[in-house]
Amino acid sequence: MTSQPTPPPVTVVGIGADGWAGLAPDGRAALTAAQVVIGGRRQLDLLPAEVTAERVGWPSPLRPAVPGLLAAQGDRRVAVLASGDPMFFGIGRTLTELLGAERLRVLPHPSAASYACARLGWALEETGTVSLVGRDLATLAGALHDGGRLLVLSADASTPAAVAGLLRERGYGPSRLRLLEQLGGPAERVLTGTADDWPHPPGDPLNLVAVECRAAPGTPRGSLVPGLCDELYENDGQLTKRQVRAVTLATLAPAPGELLWDVGGGSGSIAIEWLRAHRACQAVSIERDPVRAARIERNAAALGVPRLRVVTGPAPAALVELPRPDAVFIGGGLTAAGLLEACWAALPPGGRLVANTVTLESEALLTQWYREHGGELLRLAVAQAVPVGGFTGWRQAMPVTQWSVVKPPLRGQEGQQ
Structure with missing residues (x-):
């Protein structure tokens, strides 16, 4: 067999608003030596005449066009221009995912975040960053915490006013902004x-936009841990209550990059708080009622995770085409024929399944699965203090039965890593 020739490397050069004058010698040398320079029109316009390479603008949509665009250059020396640090919310990540790190030589420039923190006197490692470039404005809502500092990377000239509008809507009107x-x-x-x-x-x-977050009086407090206030969710009563939600999310144990199936989404609270755990978490909420499905989407946007995918349809039929989950939560429809079997079959070894119920019929089903597969069976009971005449007493909420289990490795793989 004859080996295929190795494609030539691609040099990615970060450039700032100071243009050619701000480039280090290795960046200038890479651009001068290139036969093709690919970049956004604004970046390409910063290059002087001494860069004689053919200049190619990025097409739109960008990501699906990248492999073909680069392949069309053949053996020519290719440089890509990027804004600031290519690996900080930039084109560097896309190129790495599509081409592999071994094909890239990255020459970063200071990022906009580094410049901003230098101007503001903020510690970069303690400052949150939200990019609105190609992302929904609602993403910002998930980063709002009273007293926090944020850098918001703008999509265009209209972004600052849009950021101010969202802050007002979410109860953060007193926040100080610096553009x-x-x-x-x-x-x-x-x-x-x-x-x-x-x-x-x-x-x-x-x-x-640099934001010093200040909540107006009476603004509900958003938390970094599971168990947001029930009042933050639009709901019709189908809501996993705050205390049970906190226990459920702790048991599901989200980790960066993992995918959750939230089966019987209700108001979407479990999937939403799974996504709020880390920006790389993924979730699909499956809800058969179209009215509730629309409500889940509104809740996701209001709480800063518009990336939540909502699938409208009954389970298990609606699960067939979904990507394989790392964890499954079943909050409704447990007695639907084949639902537990489908969720269990979809989980990989090491995947987690958590199911909650308040009915005796579903509890009996969970008890059966607990006997067959092990795991942990809990009864969660919450009582709240309420007025009783001139005194105070306890009002008991319906107890919740929860079964949780980690799927074991396939037989013969127990000792494998």
Whole structure:
């Protein structure tokens, strides 16, 4: 067999608002030596005439066109221009995923976040970053915490006003905003205001917004841990209550990059808080009622995880085409024929399944599966203090039976890593 020739490497050069003047010698050398330079129009326009390579703008949509665009260059020396640090919310990640790190040589420039923190006197490692480039504005809602500091990477000149509007809607109108444009370039400027009274019209499209989060009095508190206030969810009563939700999420144990199936989504609270655990978490909420499915989407947007995928349809039929989960939560429909069997079959070895119920029929089913597969069977009971005449007494909520289990490895694989 004859080996295929190794494709030539691609050099990715980060460039800032200061353009050619701000590039290090290795970046200049890579661009001068290139036969083709690919980038956004704004970045390409920063190159001087001494860069004689053919200049190719990125197509839209970008990601599906990248392999073919690069393959079309053959053996020519290719450089890619990126804004700032290519590996910080930039094209570097896409190229790495599509081509492999071994085909890339990355020459980073200071990122907009580094410039911003230098101007503001903020510690970069203690500052949150939210990118709205190609992402839903609602993503920002999940990062709002009273007293927190955020850098919001803008999609265009309209983003700052949109950020101010979202902050007002979410009860963060008193937050101080600073708009930083053309960071590191000769046209750099900083504008200030609050979300409640943002005075500035759209300006330069190359900008980011620094937010010092301040909640207005009475704004419900968002938490970094599971168990958000029930009042934060729009619901029709089909809501896993706060205390039970906290126990359920702790048992599901989300980790970055993992996918959850939330079967019988109700109001979507389990999937939403799974996604809030880490930006790399993924979730699908399966709900047969279209009205509830629409409500799940609204809750996901309001709580900062618009990436939640909602599938409308009955389980187990609606599960057939879904990607394989790392964990499954069943909050409704346990007695549907074949549902538990389908969820169990979909889980890989080491996958987790958690099921909650308040009915005797479903409890009997969970008890049967507990006897067959092990795991842990719990009874969760919550009581709240309520007025009783002139005194105070306990009002007991319906007890919840929870079965949780980790799927064991296949027979013969017990000792394998």
